[in-house]
């Protein structure tokens with residue numbers, strides 16, 4: 001559904017943007033790269049974010065009354081973090097963040113280092129007979145002077161009296177948002193860590209981030225411990241459908257894997273759980289359901305309505321993750337049942353929805369998640385690609401591990417690139433498959449309909465002796481015991497046809513053509529290894545110049561890191577579902593028509 005957007009203009013910069021109703025002036029400014037000053041994380045307690053609204057006065061909030069003088073309010077000053085936009089608006093910004101600390105993240109993006117976790121060193125006045133404020137009030141008052149609100153739960157309060165007195169009331173308060181996570185003796189403000197997790201169906205990547213410097217302290221990845229329950233999300237959901245115990249089995253498996261990664265991160269960086277206060281977790285919708293022990297069954301059945309797609313902040317002890325027991329796990333939102341928080345994180349990392357350039361972002365996997373657009377309008381969808389790209393249902397297919405052919409070059413001979421270096425090839429993984437088919441097309445071994453030629457068709461071809469038959473099916477021999485059959489080519493054709501259709505449907509909705517595209521981003525663990533030229537030759541992506549096709553690496557993990565380092569960027573991620581339009585492909589009549597149109601491989605004369 002397309003939402004009415006409102007125009008907001010910031011002076012003296014004369015910069016405008018269009019936002020959904022209800023967006024704050026603070027957040028809308030950040031979208032267009034104007035970081036308004038703040039030290040409280042947009043919570044209405046530091047008073048630094050005030051702007052002067054021109055024209056009709058905005059409603060006055062309680063925070064405005066607390067932070068602003070009456071004459072300021074009368075002159076139109078408001079706290080931009082509290083002021084929500086419900087009509088076109090112009091405002092004056094007196095102060096942007098001065099020389100912000102920043103880190104380069106994602107695709108060379110400069111991200112302001114402003115984490116949700118803050119450490120505040122305080123030297124409190126010890127109580128006296130004349131000052132019998134409770135410990136909590138004493139702490140809250142001191143934090144308020146520094147511009148912070150505080151909510152303290154009982155588990156944290158249990159240690160408060162002892163820590164305060166043993167440390168002579170010189171302590172460091174740790175806040176995640178307004179939640180008090182810990183009170184530590186002395187000044188520990190230099191030690192502040194968080195973990196960014198990309199929980200993939202196959203692989204899980206964890207990065208321990210130093211929240212003070214914005215640098216990664218350690219990175220580890222491992223296979224998702226849910227693998228014995230099935231290779232893809234649908235088989236995991238099928239297992240979960242066996243009942244609550246099965247859901248719990250899957251939950252425990254992924255939590256155990258994450259804790260194994262966490263232990264390795266701590267060991268490598270010499271950091272402990274007591275200094276790691278937050279984890280930002282992204283993943284597809286099914287992975288996040290299973291991590292939280294929530295039944296994912298509705299994701300697999302029409303009308304594909306999951307239990308949740310909103311961002312959730314859950315206590316670490318509730319989830320069972322080995323960070324600080326009073327710390328938090330923050331998930332990012334999803335756009336649809338099959339366009340999850342991993343894609344939202346990818347959009348955050350690549351900045352597609354805030355930039356003027358028109359881009360396609362494709363995460364190639366069992367599902368091809370596709371995002372198309374720019375700052376004006378952005379669409380997202382998921383196209384069911386099947387398992388070919390993961391090397392499944394391919395006769396000699398395998399995952400991208402040692403012995404897998406990952407690159408193919410055909411001339412008058414066959415040259416192979418095999419994972420593990422100088423090892424005997426034992427199968428072919430997704431990127432090798434795409435390369436092989438592209439090269440077979442170029443070599444004239446496949447025609448553009450996808451039909452494989454036989455040795456009799458091309459008797460003088462230098463690779464004619466590679467054309468064989470396996471169980472009565474035409475095949476092309478890549479190495480001893482490793483070949484590609486006609487059926488494998490059809491599987492790949494189906495997979496690329498589905499993704500190409502998704503891209504075409506989005507381009508048609510947006511009314512753009514290939515010539516309008518500035519860049520194509522290939523993301524996800526598989527997309528990053530794809531040869532862009534081969535992706536273009538097989539017609540997986542529109543035929544733009546090859547240097548416009550860019551592998552963006554683990555964009556989901558980058559997005560999680562960005563959301564960990566900057567609460568402003570986290571807010572952008574939270575707002576993406578209201579900014580992006582999710583297009584459901586199932587049931588669209590143009591899907592089938594377009595699929596038939598793009599199923600064949602492109603005629604090679606058109607490929608430059």
Ligand code: FES
Pocket residue numbers: 037038039040041042043044045046047048049050067079080081082
């Ligand atoms: S009051 Fe601190 S950001 Fe608005």
